[in-house]
Amino acid sequence: MKKKNFKWWIALPAAVAILPLIAASCEKKDNSGNGGSGQDMNKKLDQLDNGMNGNGQDNRDFTKTYAKTDIAKIRPIAQKKDAEIKQAIESGNTKKLDIVLLIAGEKLIDLSFNQSVWEAISQHSIQTKNITSSYLEPFDDAAVTKSYDELISGPKNVWVLTGFKHSYLFKKWLLNGNGRNLDALANSNAVVVGVDWILDGLTPEQQEKLKGKIITLNYKIEEAAWIAGYAAADFLAKKYPNAADREKRGIATFGGHPRKEVTNFITGFLGGIKNFNNEPNNKDKKALITSNPIVIDTNFNTENPAKINIVQNITKNGNPAIILPVAGPFITVVAKEIISSKTAQSIIGVDNDQSKNFPRQESLFFTSIEKRIGATIYRVLTDLFTKKQDSDIISDFNKTKKIENVRLGYWDEFVSLSDSTKTDNDKTLAGQSIVNAIEMFKKIVSQENKANAVKLLGIKEMVEVAPEGKTVKEVNGEILNALIKEINA
Numbered sequence: 484m485k486k487k488n489f490k491w492w493i494a495l496p497a498a499v500a501i502l503p504l505i506a507a508s509c510e511k512k513d514n515s516g517n518g519g520s521g522q523d524m525n526k527k528l529d530q531l532d533n534g535m536n537g538n539g540q541d542n543r544d545f546t547k548t549y550a551k552t553d554i555a556k557i558r559p560i561a562q563k564k565d566a567e568i569k570q571a572i573e574s575g576n577t578k579k580l581d582i583v584l585l586i587a588g589e590k591l592i593d594l595s596f597n598q599s600v601w602e603a604i605s606q607h608s609i610q611t612k613n614i615t616s617s618y619l620e621p622f623d624d625a626a627v628t629k630s631y632d633e634l635i636s637g638p639k640n641v642w643v644l645t646g647f648k649h650s651y652l653f654k655k656w657l658l659n660g661n662g663r664n665l666d667a668l669a670n671s672n673a674v675v676v677g678v679d680w681i682l683d684g685l686t687p688e689q690q691e692k693l694k695g696k697i698i699t700l701n702y703k704i705e706e707a708a709w710i711a712g713y714a715a716a717d718f719l720a721k722k723y724p725n726a727a728d729r730e731k732r733g734i735a736t737f738g739g740h741p742r743k744e745v746t747n748f749i750t751g752f753l754g755g756i757k758n759f760n761n762e763p764n765n766k767d768k769k770a771l772i773t774s775n776p777i778v779i780d781t782n783f784n785t786e787n788p789a790k791i792n793i794v795q796n797i798t799k800n801g802n803p804a805i806i807l808p809v810a811g812p813f814i815t816v817v818a819k820e821i822i823s824s825k826t827a828q829s830i831i832g833v834d835n836d837q838s839k840n841f842p843r844q845e846s847l848f849f850t851s852i853e854k855r856i857g858a859t860i861y862r863v864l865t866d867l868f869t870k871k872q873d874s875d876i877i878s879d880f881n882k883t884k885k886i887e888n889v890r891l892g893y894w895d896e897f898v899s900l901s902d903s904t905k906t907d908n909d910k911t912l913a914g915q916s917i918v919n920a921i922e923m924f925k926k927i928v929s930q931e932n933k934a935n936a937v938k939l940l941g942i943k944e945m946v947e948v949a950p951e952g953k954t955v956k957e958v959n960g961e962i963l964n965a966l967i968k969e970i971n972a
Contacts, residue, residue: 555599555857587646599857650680695884703892705751712755714920720768735774735803739810773801836901
């Protein structure tokens with residue numbers, strides 16, 4: 484689940500140590516004239532023309548702002564692509580990319596989603612000797628829209644758009660002025676890469692105009708969540724193997740919002756637990772869901788005392804051994820509660836390896852359910868650069884110039900689990916359980932049948948639109964509560 488506010492992590496003592504790093508990074512990007520605070524945004528956008536040559540190309544050197552971190556583990560992937568890229572360069576079969584990362588209403592340095600995208604762009608740019616890649620951090624919706632206006636008349640030919648706000652702001656901008664902006668994009672040399680959001684509702688005529696202009700990347704996170712759920716149940720069965728210990732095998736989860744971006748984590752996770760419980764050999768080792776009924780509306784505001792109290796109670800009630808928070812900054816509330824209570828509880832992170840956000844408390848993390856966003860962005864940029872016809876992600880885009888809406892899962896390395904950072908025997912058991920869960924996933928879902936993974940795994944599908952007379956929260960809540968009832972039987 485994508486976090487909405489990244490100030491949350493400084494609440495823990497562990498994160499204090501990395502405050503200088505964050506400050507230094509922010510200072511560095513501001514000094515470059517790229518990105519920066521809301522007050523500087525208009526000035527910086529107005530300066531987009533500076534540094535361009537007579538052909539309208541951008542010759543400014545932004546390499547000093549390129550990411551020095553590698554949270555997303557891009558470097559090993561880049562090394563594997565090195566020979567392919569060199570061969571493409573030597574043969575002259577490459578496309579010059581002038582990349583901009585446009586972040587909607589959030590910050591680049593978040594130790595998570597946006598930072599991993601910038602790491603991917605940076606690694607690709609260094610590898611292809613591209614000095615002009617840059618990023619922008621518009622501070623509000625109006626500034627995001629102004630960024631689109633400036634980019635459409637500028638030299639940037641790859642726009643990487645991260646942040647859920649793009650799902651409606653970009654569409655609104657695209658269709659504004661009787662389609663004037665849509666026509667401008669269609670007639671430009673720009674390609675838009677949307678990360679973790681969908682552009683929908685276009686007419687067939689509009690889609691035809693935008694062929695070869697739009698790529699969206701989305702992640703079948705329910706697959707990795709299923710693996711995490713199975714692994715969690717397997718781990719607790721190993722740690723507390725006696726039939727009488729079921730209450731010790733408690734697991735809790737909650738979400739910030741009932742929409743699918745959140746509840747797909749939860750339904751996949753519960754599906755994995757249910758599968759483990761239903762295996763004949765595990766009838767005396769079943770896990771128990773303590774967060775019953777499910778809470779999927781904590782929102783993402785950790786300044787709300789009532790919501791904080793709800794999350795604290797979920798963490799404490801039934802003393803769940805493992806907790807999956809899918810509510811952005813509320814992971815800090817869970818972590819603080821565990822630390823203050825001095826319990827042996829574990830956390831499962833989301834989106835990225837969240838143990839890295841808590842370097843002094845990394846032993847809290849059983850695993851994290853990862854969207855491999857940085858890795859997939861790197862792969863897409865590389866395939867655009869080499870004009871690869873047999874791309875495993877955007878082959879149709881490169882061949883037929885279609886609108887490429889990609890949603891892939893475990894077998895395509897779009898989602899995965901982080902290594903456990905538990906300690907001592909728990910680390911050993913967690914590692915074994917994650918391996919067991921992956922093996923079970925592969926046994927149920929072959930690579931040839933990956934398109935049918937949800938059905939094969941028995942994952943209950945969440946709704947995006949509720950039937951008349953009901954809300955999405957009511958429908959998805961009912962589905963999840965029925966699933967919890969089955970698990971706890």
